[in-house]
Amino acid sequence: MHLIAPLLRRPAAAAVLSLFGILIFYVVFGGVNLGTLAGAASWLNFAANLGIVAIPVGLLMISGEIDISIGAMIPAGSMTTAIISGYYELPIFFGMLGAIGVGVIVGTINGLLAIRTTVPSLIITLGTLVAMQGIILSASKLLTGEASVAITAPDWSKFIFGQLIGGSHQVIIVWWVAIAAIFWFVAHQSRYGNWIFAMGGDRESARNAGIPVDRMTIILFILTATSASFVGMCQAILFNSAQVSGGMNIIFNVIVSVVVGGVILTGGFGSVIGIVIGTLTFAIVSQGIYFTQIDRNWSNLIIGAMLLIAVLMNDTFRKLATIGSLSKK
């Protein structure tokens, strides 16, 4: 018990248990071959696209805010890249700059509204979500006359952002690993990480302790919006086209991944490793189901049940952790 208890108290505990639970479930009831699943690219590609957005959103949630405008930022990033470098045939460099720029602008707007008003960030980003969806669609119609734009990216950019390694694994997986490593360092090894946790724990006390709360909030909102537009940019370069498709699902997928990963919506608790494992778990549930004998129509039911079970486990473990730390005193 002395060995297990500290492990269970870690934020990632429920995510690890969910991951094993899902794998066991798929092996026992779905007859899945773990070797085939591990070698398959579909769920890993899915996880990487989701995971790059989930990490900054998770940190934002640890700081006590939420960002749902990411649902519009992925198509925004890919459309910006495609319009600048595909339709206007400017060098791809400008397209990338444009995509990142759009992310920075929307993130700044979200952040400024979040710190200047008392309006919850869910509502603020709901507003920017709807507005951005309209802006992308009308801009695309206005500038190009169509809702989907083709783009031919040069080889070097394809190599870095849109390569298929071994013909199946998107290079964005490497980006995900790198981004996870950087964010792990920032969140758990640098003082900025402490600031983020402090903000989520108690914003007022954090400000009184001299933490630049407002600046950190804006930076976090910029990071979430930019990471989403970055994913959009990579998709445009990989698929040679950008569509204004709805991104409503990605909002819930990201939130579920982050929450299964042990982040608490009210802030102050969570870890980057947990978010990564949560994303992997979500990807295996939704994409791995194709490797089982279970009808894929049930995948949403499994996701819903898993979310509730994981959150309940987190709840229990966190209580354990608080009791543990209290009794130590």
Next chain:
Amino acid sequence: MAPKSPNSRARASKLGALARRPEAGTFLGMLVVYVFFATLGGAVFLGAPGWSSFLNMAAEVGIIALPVGLLMIAGELDISVGAVLPASSLTVAIISGHYDLPTHYGIFGGLFVGLLVGFVNGFLVTRTTIPSLIITIGTMFGVMGLTLGLTVLIAGSTGVFMTPDPMARTLLGQFIGGMFQVTIFWWAGFIAVVYYVLHISPWGNWIFALGGDRESARNAGIPTQRVTVALYMSSGFAAAFVGVAQVLTFQSAQVAAGQAFIFNSIMCAVIGGVLLTGGAGSVIGIVLGTLTFAIVNQGIFFSGLDPNYGSVIIGALLLAAVLSNDGFRTLAMRYAAKKT
């Protein structure tokens, strides 16, 4: 300068109080939006086609936005309405279409699904410390999966047809004058009931108290758990009701329907001055917010503008509403503080 007579001063303060009400801003916004689209849309938008198109939409969103607004006043959210709506219409279609049972069996089945999901939501929200956003996302995924899986299992496809009884169709799925859906009148009924609950009955005070401070509300003897469960059951019921009305109107049910209602219902409540943090809001505000939302959404098709500008306008309206409410509330708080 002669001093103002007390009468005119009283009138001025009454006007001031009216302008300070959060609904005033929503009403102004609605007028601006209506005049704007009336100028662009002309006689067609001003006449029956325009009114019917935005009233039809307002009725469907509005029936769901009312209880969702009440939940938000009580400080909670309900995302699962987006999954309950197709679940209930498929329940109706499977019972009365696929199995050919009388239509009212189907209707009861559909409404029961809504009440059941609402009860599960309320139970989980009151028994755990998990935020309601997460719980209702979980039940949304769960209900979506169950709907899809069971429909394919029972009916073999993702869409089910049905032919409703003439009686049920007249009550729930009729087009009055060929244009106006009968749900508009149901919406009016829902408005009256919810108005009574929130602004006249003691339940309303309880709901406001819940959103203001849950702990104090409980200490004051308010049955907080019962109120929360009842609110979730009413939002589930409302979503199921719209699902039933849709299947009776269009005589078919699709698995992929209703996702749009999640954020639309929240937006209507917010444009109408409901705070997500709880404790403030009114039924009139929610209704005005719903009308504003529907006018923009449908008016854009009459205006000759690109329909995509519609969501830009709605996004801007939402932010404007939220920011002005924020301003109003600060003003009201300052005013209240000055009085004491």
